[in-house]
Amino acid sequence: MKPTLPKSYNQKILRACYEFELVEPGDRILIGFSGGKDSALLVWALGLMVKHGILPVKIVALTIDLGFEDHFDPQPLQEFCAQVGVELVLLSTKIGTVALEADDPCATCSYLRNGRMNRYAITHGFNKVALAHHHDDAVETFLMSILYAGQIRTFQPKTYLDRAELTVIRPLVYLREEEIKAAERFLPFQPVAKTCPFDGFTYRQKVKDLIASLNEDNPWVYGNLSRAMRSGRPQSLWPPVIEPPQRPSQK
Numbered sequence: 001m002k003p004t005l006p007k008s009y010n011q012k013i014l015r016a017c018y019e020f021e022l023v024e025p026g027d028r029i030l031i032g033f034s035g036g037k038d039s040a041l042l043v044w045a046l047g048l049m050v051k052h053g054i055l056p057v058k059i060v061a062l063t064i065d066l067g068f069e070d071h072f073d074p075q076p077l078q079e080f081c082a083q084v085g086v087e088l089v090l091l092s093t094k095i096g097t098v099a100l101e102a103d104d105p106c107a108t109c110s111y112l113r114n115g116r117m118n119r120y121a122i123t124h125g126f127n128k129v130a131l132a133h134h135h136d137d138a139v140e141t142f143l144m145s146i147l148y149a150g151q152i153r154t155f156q157p158k159t160y161l162d163r164a165e166l167t168v169i170r171p172l173v174y175l176r177e178e179e180i181k182a183a184e185r186f187l188p189f190q191p192v193a194k195t196c197p198f199d200g201f202t203y204r205q206k207v208k209d210l211i212a213s214l215n216e217d218n219p220w221v222y223g224n225l226s227r228a229m230r231s232g233r234p235q236s237l238w239p240p241v242i243e244p245p246q247r248p249s250q251k
């Protein structure tokens with residue numbers, strides 16, 4: 001069957017590329033491919049756009065084996081990438097073992113995984129790294145930051161890491177998670193089973209469930225969070241905390 005990407009997916013990815021200036025001709029982009037549904041769609045979409053000359057860039061996919069299982073079989077990932085002409089590189093690591101021992105496994109895991117990916121990109125001449133975060137990820141991160149870090153923030157569609165001289169791009173930010181799930185109808189790929197013992201028990205999962213439950217009561221909740229994470233929205237925040245002046249010491 002001829003590889004295809006439905007128009008609505010094409011339009012949303014190109015909208016993000018255009019609006020946030022994610023891609024420039026001649027870019028060398030390393031795509032993070034975990035073997036999950038989100039990154040599979042990213043590889044597929046960018047692969048087809050490059051193949052059809054829509055994006056005049058060079059792309060390579062990178063899979064980081066976190067080492068949660070004894071044997072990781074990269075063959076299904078390689079066969080999938082080959083269908084859209086994308087080269088796949090596999091890095092074997094023990095990040096999972098380190099994360100399992102850490103106080104905050106997910107933070108440790110993400111930090112080490114991003115570090116490995118960025119290092120690979122820099123040492124192999126890539127100027128951009130593409131990640132598969134979608135719109136629900138951005139909204140969940142926004143609420144998580146408020147609830148667990150006391151900050152009003154989320155990740156950006158495009159971030160320049162000046163120390164690494166590398167740009168991180170997220171071309172799927174206009175796609176909802178349900179659209180990515182629905183992509184299984186045209187993606188010839190079975191997502192790799194998740195073997196991390198923390199999967200499904202994370203703070204992100206709690207926030208995802210919370211948003212879903214609130215949205216059931218009031219279908220505007222997700223959209224309101226989405227609008228609130230945009231700068232330029234009306235804000236009414238208290239001024240910063242001012243520490244009381246120190247009393248002069250008594251002599």
Ligand code: SF4
Pocket residue numbers: 066099105106107109110196197198199200202
């Ligand atoms: S759920 Fe597992 S694989 Fe995912 S970030 Fe956390 S530790 Fe890493």
